[in-house]
Amino acid sequence: MSTHNIEITVDGKSYKRTTESRKLLAHFLRDDLDITSLNIGCDTSQCGACTIKVNGEAVKSCTILAVQANNMTIETVASQATGFTLSIVQQAFQDKHGLQCGFCTPGMVMTTLELLKTNPSPTEDEIRESLHGNICRCTGYHNIIEAIKEAAQQSQFQGASSC
Amino acid sequence: MLKEKSDLNRATDTPKRFNFIGQSVKRREDPALLSGHGTFIDNIKLPNMAYAAVLRSPYAHAKILNIETSEALALEGIIGILTGADIKNQIGAIKPNWIAGDIKVPDHPALAHTKVNYVGDAVAFIVGETRDVVQDALELVEVDYEPLDALINEEAAADVDAIQIHNDLDGNKAGTPLMAWGDYRQAVEEADQIVKLRLENNRLIPSPLEPRVLVANVDVFSGKTDLYIPSQVPHLHRRWIAETLGWPEHKMHLICPDIGGGFGAKMHLYIEEVLVCYASRHFGRPIKWTESRSESHLSTHHGRAHTQYLELAVKNNGQVLGLKLEIFANMGAYLSNMATGVPSVNCTYFANGNYNIPHYFAKTNLMMTNTVPVDAYRGAGRPEATYLIERAMDKVAEKLKLDPLEVRRINVIREFPHNFYDSGSFLECMDVARDRVDYDGWRTKQSEARKQGRYIGIGLINYTESCGMAPSEVLARIGFDRGGYESAQIRVHPDGKVSFATGSMPQGHGHATSYAQIVASTLQIPMEDIEVIYGDTDAVPMGIGTYNSRSMAVGGSAAKICAKKIIKKATKYAAVLLKCDAEKVTYRDGVFTNPEDQTPSEVSFAKVARLAAVPHKKPEGETPGLDEIYFHDPHAMSSPNGSHAAVVEVDIETGKVKILEYVAIDDAGVLINPMLAAGQIHGGVAQGIGQALFEHVQYAADGQLQTGSLLDYALPKSDMLPNFKTEFLFTPTKTNPLGVKGIGEAGTIAAPPVIVSAICDALKPFGISHIDMPLTPPRIWKALQNATIQSKTGEN
Numbered sequence: 001m002s003t004h005n006i007e008i009t010v011d012g013k014s015y016k017r018t019t020e021s022r023k024l025l026a027h028f029l030r031d032d033l034d035i036t037s038l039n040i041g042c043d044t045s046q047c048g049a050c051t052i053k054v055n056g057e058a059v060k061s062c063t064i065l066a067v068q069a070n071n072m073t074i075e076t077v078a079s080q081a082t083g084f085t086l087s088i089v090q091q092a093f094q095d096k097h098g099l100q101c102g103f104c105t106p107g108m109v110m111t112t113l114e115l116l117k118t119n120p121s122p123t124e125d126e127i128r129e130s131l132h133g134n135i136c137r138c139t140g141y142h143n144i145i146e147a148i149k150e151a152a153q154q155s156q157f158q159g160a161s162s163c
Numbered sequence: 164m165l166k167e168k169s170d171l172n173r174a175t176d177t178p179k180r181f182n183f184i185g186q187s188v189k190r191r192e193d194p195a196l197l198s199g200h201g202t203f204i205d206n207i208k209l210p211n212m213a214y215a216a217v218l219r220s221p222y223a224h225a226k227i228l229n230i231e232t233s234e235a236l237a238l239e240g241i242i243g244i245l246t247g248a249d250i251k252n253q254i255g256a257i258k259p260n261w262i263a264g265d266i267k268v269p270d271h272p273a274l275a276h277t278k279v280n281y282v283g284d285a286v287a288f289i290v291g292e293t294r295d296v297v298q299d300a301l302e303l304v305e306v307d308y309e310p311l312d313a314l315i316n317e318e319a320a321a322d323v324d325a326i327q328i329h330n331d332l333d334g335n336k337a338g339t340p341l342m343a344w345g346d347y348r349q350a351v352e353e354a355d356q357i358v359k360l361r362l363e364n365n366r367l368i369p370s371p372l373e374p375r376v377l378v379a380n381v382d383v384f385s386g387k388t389d390l391y392i393p394s395q396v397p398h399l400h401r402r403w404i405a406e407t408l409g410w411p412e413h414k415m416h417l418i419c420p421d422i423g424g425g426f427g428a429k430m431h432l433y434i435e436e437v438l439v440c441y442a443s444r445h446f447g448r449p450i451k452w453t454e455s456r457s458e459s460h461l462s463t464h465h466g467r468a469h470t471q472y473l474e475l476a477v478k479n480n481g482q483v484l485g486l487k488l489e490i491f492a493n494m495g496a497y498l499s500n501m502a503t504g505v506p507s508v509n510c511t512y513f514a515n516g517n518y519n520i521p522h523y524f525a526k527t528n529l530m531m532t533n534t535v536p537v538d539a540y541r542g543a544g545r546p547e548a549t550y551l552i553e554r555a556m557d558k559v560a561e562k563l564k565l566d567p568l569e570v571r572r573i574n575v576i577r578e579f580p581h582n583f584y585d586s587g588s589f590l591e592c593m594d595v596a597r598d599r600v601d602y603d604g605w606r607t608k609q610s611e612a613r614k615q616g617r618y619i620g621i622g623l624i625n626y627t628e629s630c631g632m633a634p635s636e637v638l639a640r641i642g643f644d645r646g647g648y649e650s651a652q653i654r655v656h657p658d659g660k661v662s663f664a665t666g667s668m669p670q671g672h673g674h675a676t677s678y679a680q681i682v683a684s685t686l687q688i689p690m691e692d693i694e695v696i697y698g699d700t701d702a703v704p705m706g707i708g709t710y711n712s713r714s715m716a717v718g719g720s721a722a723k724i725c726a727k728k729i730i731k732k733a734t735k736y737a738a739v740l741l742k743c744d745a746e747k748v749t750y751r752d753g754v755f756t757n758p759e760d761q762t763p764s765e766v767s768f769a770k771v772a773r774l775a776a777v778p779h780k781k782p783e784g785e786t787p788g789l790d791e792i793y794f795h796d797p798h799a800m801s802s803p804n805g806s807h808a809a810v811v812e813v814d815i816e817t818g819k820v821k822i823l824e825y826v827a828i829d830d831a832g833v834l835i836n837p838m839l840a841a842g843q844i845h846g847g848v849a850q851g852i853g854q855a856l857f858e859h860v861q862y863a864a865d866g867q868l869q870t871g872s873l874l875d876y877a878l879p880k881s882d883m884l885p886n887f888k889t890e891f892l893f894t895p896t897k898t899n900p901l902g903v904k905g906i907g908e909a910g911t912i913a914a915p916p917v918i919v920s921a922i923c924d925a926l927k928p929f930g931i932s933h934i935d936m937p938l939t940p941p942r943i944w945k946a947l948q949n950a951t952i953q954s955k956t957g958e959n
Binding site for chain 2: 038041077129143
């Protein structure tokens, strides 16, 4: 099994590691770096629980190899709060009861950030479409949609960059 | 009497300061989960931890001739491999917890050693240094199989010519429990018509988003076993694992941190749970096992999987006199935990639904097949019951040319208590649902749309169920080897803050919030002063767990009664500080008051707690401390009910269904937290719509699972579901001191029949009265192609 040395920045911290070429980024983050602010809910890239930002773009971390993330900057949901103050999106999820078991939640929040970055005031249909790659088995999506509407409104009010 | 009345008025005028019941309090669980700090078990790494993988059978039915492990054992990083032969006399059989009547239980070894009985049946347990190496080793174990014919379908398993899966189970039947009241033969004699139906209740995969995962750590010196397990029933799991391994229960410590959804799938004894403990002791290492999603489809128990035959004896005015039911319930390859009771009790007891049906006979054939074992999934029998009776109501309406709502109105139960139902709002919910969905308005729109070649359908169904199966004596009578109670323990610390422990176990329900609401309201102190503890069998008194929508009804009641006992004892301690008789002391808003005008006239709960913890002065005959423990065994179940309505449009060119409206009217009595209750409805309805439209486990004839991953098992996604309108009625139950009835399963029970009813209503002009679930575009399209078109425009 060939290995590679990679350097990666996750939530503002730099890591140097050796990884097997076959290892997925999701497994590398969780098993090698002990970063558990993303979850693995499937093995076919359907569920979206492992969604993170790679160089600012939302990516399912099970769809790329760790070695492909060499020299890249990664953000997970763990870096979204300021201290113990939740971000606008996180707060909207709590206010609207947009999570139950919380397993899909890190991915939902990261996908929401991507949506609001590209479309600050999405319609309900646009929100539903944007979440197509994130499965939630608890909420029936109803309150997630409500949370995203609320987050969009709050972000507009407070300035788009603050979500 | 007058004085009491004025007291009551005063209490109403000034609300209690710390009353959180009925308030949509935001969840205290959320900040950590939203920040990626959830403690899901796969996040846990213990020092020196090894990993495990399970080798599973690729055949549905085969003899095992030989297992060769040497090549796998030679792989660097492999610690050891257990096979059936290794554990044969070490680990007992996996046994069901519910034996509903005269049932034969086939042998279920933790690892198959002579024969495999389904694709996914476990053959070897591999332990190694990394997650990857054990996966690699799976491919190096060589098993010689002699394939046998396989049985998949529950009806085919009952054929006289069918092969026999288990030697000791003639005709592949584990049992045929019966259920009856009245005399169905009499109903037939009095009836004007007999209406017949055959229904399939499709096999589903419960699919909590977190797959099953375990970490076991046996301390070989003390024999103490720590097992991290996503269990809905931690104490029951402790008992089952200890019994199966023959290990003492006081050495078993089960820890359940955050659980990523359960829905019934995480409340049965699975082979991996005993194997990971055994292997940890055997190899002297902490061991983690995490299933992949695709593996989960092969190993975590499925739900539903019935074929049902119904016969209804009806009068021409729509009155149903009798129901005869025969169920073929697919048990899968082995009898799982609650498998026998789900169809034969949970379904057949409630098959009359919300209706007066004086004569009833039901027979349940518990059929073994070469498929994944089937067990309780959210609703567990009640969805199968509600679906059959609601489809039957539509069929009766069709046959008698009556409005489906009228047939329901004629038969609906109006007087309570009735049979299992202590109270209810069956007719009221139906009326509110009819009103909120604008039933008559949609009928007009439907008729106009048909003229334009558009096919709109309206469905409205009723459901009821029973939550918190109890009392324990009743469970004994139906062969259910567990109690019907729940535990509550309150420890009051010297500063007046409180640790509350419950045997309930949330998997996303929000118990840390809702239990704090109950305890804070009863103790009349701030919610922040309550810490809620669950999911640790060393820290929580013996409890039963979370399923059957029982937590608030049974566990919540335990919490309230326990808190009341605390106030009673605290009042005696307060009397010491207030220097008066305890009988005279009143308590409100966290303050004990001496009504007589003397000093001190008031003392806080915290001060009383301090005295009880440092009891330099004790009330006469009292013990130190305020801590209490209480086990609540309800005298009866609670029965929520509701009516759901749906409006759909079917594209007859493609068979695609669009849900235009979904209205849920539910009555679960008192709601502790309406926001959480509505969330339960949303999630339940989504799963119910999943069953009705998308989800379906498909097996090939040779027993290969064709829906073996999320690529081909269609969980509902955000753009496949509508918004939900939810509204609650409040008819408190008298069967518990909170008046709560349970809400967790209502949505999965109500949604399948209402969606199917609405679609079939839309397709009425084509003479289509029923399509089996899931009503996918191909199935609808096929039904349309087969249908005789009666009228494409005009009225029905």
